[in-house]
Amino acid sequence: MLDPADEAPLLELRGLTYTATTATLLDDVSAALPATGVTAIIGANGAGKTTLLRLLAGLLTPTAGEIDWSLAGSARRTAMVFQRPVILRRSVDANIRHAIAPLGLNEAEAARRVDEALAVCRLDHLRTAPARRLSGGEQQRLALARALARKPDVLLLDEPCASLDPQSTAAIEAIVRQAAAASTAVVLVTHDIAQAQRLAAWVMFLDAGRLIEHSRAGAFFAGPQTAEARDYLAGRLPPIAPGDEGS
Amino acid sequence: MQEALEALGLAGRLIVSMDGDVLEIVALSLQVSLTAVAVSCLIGLPLGALLAMTRFRGRNVLIVLNNALMGLPPVVVGLAIYLAISRAGPFGVFGLLYTPTAMIIAQTVLVLPIVTALARQTIEDLNAEYDDYLRSLGLGIGGRLRTLLWDGRTGLITAAIAGMGRAIAEVGAVIIVGGNIDHVTRVMTTAIALETSKGELALAMALGIILMAISLALNAATHALRGDAMRRMYA
Structure with missing residues (x-):
C-alpha cells in the first residue's frame, strides 16, 4: 500500500520486509512518510512497530524492499529515543555533546545546540549534573534533548512515555x-491510543507485520477501515488460534 | 624469634633512613611493573573491548585461550622469554637478556591476559546496554570503542590494578630473564628471595613491608577512585 500523502513526503518505504530467524516480523510494507508532523505507528504487541522503527533508524537491514531517503536530500539524519533511555555515564551536557560529536560541528555551533536542547527540554538547571542521577522523566527528556540537538530529519520515538507518570x-x-x-518529522510508536490521538497527524496501523491502514489520524480514529483496526481501538482481543487455547 | 625481631627492627631503620639500596630496588620494581601494566593496558583494553563488541569465527576460541593464559605459571613465561631473547634465540640479536626491558616483556606477557579478560567482561556488559544507542548515532567501531572505554573507566581501572598486583608480586619470570643483578635488574621480589636464601632477613623484611604497603596503597587508591567516580557518575 503506497499512501498518497498529500504533503511532501520525506521518505518512501517500498516493499519493506524483515525476516528474523523464525518469523517474518515485517511483511511487504509500502508507504510514504510526510516531511512534517507526527506519524503514530500503532498495533498490538508483535505487530512489527518497533521492527519498522529500527529499520528506519538503520539498526536493522531489510530482508527485502528498501527505504528511499532520496527525497530527504543527500544527508539522511535520524535520531532515535528508546523506551528505556540509554544514559551515558557522564554529565547531562556531556551526554548531549557526545550525541552531536559525530556531526563535526564547530565549538560555537555545538555549544549553541547544547544550550538550545537544554532549554527546550527544560534541563538547564541540571546541565552539569551526573546524568544517571536524573529521575526517569528527566532522563527521557535528556534522551529527547540529545536527539533534538542532532537536528534530525526524522525523530524516531519508541514508546517514550511507556514508564512515565502523567506529568x-x-x-x-x-x-x-x-x-x-519546528518542521521535524516525528515517527512515534505507542500503545497509548489517547496519546496517538493527542499527537498524531497520521496513523500507520500494523497487524501481524503488515501495514493495513495508513491515513490521517482524524479519519482513522473516527472510522477505521479494517476490522482489525476497529477491534484494536475497541480493545477487543483477537480470537485465539486453534491449538493455542491451552497456552 | 629474637632473630626475627632484630631483623624487623633493622628493617624499620632501613625504611625510615631511606636506605639507598632499598630505594633503588623499589624504584626499579615500580618502573618495571608500571611500564608492563601501561603496555598491557594500551594493548589489552582495546583488545578486550574489540572482543566484547565484535562477533567473528574463532572469537570463542580466542576468549578461552586468553582466559587460560591468565593462569600462566610465571616460571614458564620466564623460560619461554629466556629462550626467545637469549643469545641463541630468535631475538638474541637485541641483547635484551638480563635487562629491565626483558623483565618488562615478561611481566607484560603475564599481565596482558588479565587486563584483556577483565576489559572484555566490563565492556561486554556495557555494550549490551549502549550498542543500539551508539549505532543509532551512526558511530563506527572506533567511536563506539572510545565511548565504551571512557564510560567503562571505573571497571577498567580495576583491571589495571589487578594487573599491577600480578606484576609487582611476580618473581619467577623476572628472576629468569632479569638475573637479579645488583644495581641492574634487582627488584623487590627477587631481592627478597635472594636475601632470605642468604639469611639476610633485615633487607628482605624491609622490602616485604614496602611491597605490602605499595599493594595496600594501590588498593586504597583504587577504592577511593572508584568511590569518587561512582559518586560523580552514578555508574
Missing part, C-alpha cells in the same frame, strides 16, 4: 509537539 508524559508530549511544529 512527565505531558512534558515529553509538549517537546514532541514543539519539534513537530
